[in-house]
Amino acid sequence: MPESLVINLVSESTVPLQYLRGHHLYRLFLTLVSAVDAELSQALQTHKHRAFALSPLQIASQPQLASVQNLKFLLPRQQLESTTLQYANSSIPAGSHCWWRIALLDDVLFDQISPRLERAAARQPWYLGPARLHVTNFLPARIPEWSSYNSYQALYKQASDTNRHLTFQLMTPAVFRQGDRVSPLPTREAVFHGLRKYWNYYSGLVFAPDTINAIAAKTFDLRTVSLPLGNNETIVGCLGELTFQISDQVDPLVIKRINALTDFSRYCGIGQKTFLGLGMVRTITVTK
Template identity: 45%
Template sequence: MPHSLVLNLLPQSPISPQYLTGRHLHALFLTLVSAVDQQLGDNLHNEKSEKAFTLSPLQINGHQRFSHGIYSLEWEYHKPIPAGTPCWWRVSLLDDTLFSRLTPLWLNLNPQQPWHLGPADLHITGILGTPRSSQPWANATTYAQLYEQASEVDRQIALTICSPAGFRQGQYDSALPTRECVFGSLLHRWNKYSGIEFSGEFLEKVFPSFFDIRTEMVADSRSKFIGCLGEISYRILGDVEPQAIKQINALADFALYCGIGRKTPMGMGMIRRVGVHTKVRP
């Protein structure tokens, strides 16, 4: 059962930009896990293969980033986040076992307990697990519900990539969101965690129909990562069985939880499905 949890945070001291990178947020998550299950925290830390969770960059409440009319998340900061600034942070869990083992963390949350992001102290003031109009990133469902509720007739898939997404191709990375990269990434994670396996033969029926994307570079002290941001739509073309259309739509709905591409446990590749575009862009 995938969960998309939004943690509301309140820094007690300024957070320097150097501690707002994906690497430091990844370390904070492992600290939270280890606080309730040390063995699980150690296992997640040592795991080299794909991990059953994703994280967002830290976000300031009420801040929205627009570029070329497209909404995205903040993934880099050039100034400290001041003390007392309400923030939020999305954690998604793709595995039921992971969620259940972390239940004590959610149930016994102490809003006065400090957690550390670099030298800064943070308080977790609340956790959202269901959607609100002011916070669309919080949600939870079952894989069976995702599949059952997916459309058998909708042939248009519109997606917004909200933090830079890049894809491994052989020995190198690519920032181009081809159908193989996007739907291949979603398919791999769906088959790994859902228990409802899709064959993926339908991918050849998916074609890009609209895109307004750009590249961005994310850098920290260790590495540089080039990914894409923006909006892209795909259309299902040709003679396609309703079951295949349903599977494609289920993957598009699943994107909210699992993200796409590389470094999703460090805030990259956050993506969500949006309504079909109706206006003509210049």
């Protein structure tokens, strides 16, 4: 059952810019998991298929639960068009109320971990470099899109078998595997084969490779950005909006499977290095 959690935190001291980058947040997540299950934390570092996705740390415009109303994933589309998530552009001042999203993909690894993680996180301060952070609460899992949970079976059952327009809004930069290189170009194969691989591995509902053959690129409105991730790693990724279209004369079963993959992207993200905060997407339903 994929699940996404939103953690509210308060920074006791300034969080320097260099500690807001992907590798530092990845280590903070492993430290949080280790407080609940040290063996699981170790296993996650060598797991072949990444079982989680992380967001960058965000500054909330209002403290604690009131910040739910300001989550950018919940803004009207006209506001979303000029809004992206913060992704390590500046340091976080002391006293800031922050939120951080963690998406869990693997039922077996993370079974029953959420309530234990919340209890453990509240007991002590946590560190990003020299900065102390305190967890104030986890947001309820009933908030649509941003903090939510669903079974893989329900995701499939709820997927449309008629929608042919698949629009992704990239909320953080995304990069994609192209052969033995990493590229900012989101081709059909780069986006959907990655989603299919993780879906097949975690859901138990296997989709064949030719499932995506009916998909074609329709419109892209993208720009490239350079982003340091820490550990001397910098990527050039893409931000913006991209739309794919399912061709005519395609069986409704195939349309349903493609839409299930698209819906799954809200948890999994798209592209490479989603465990470092890349490739977070919002899906948009286009009415035709």
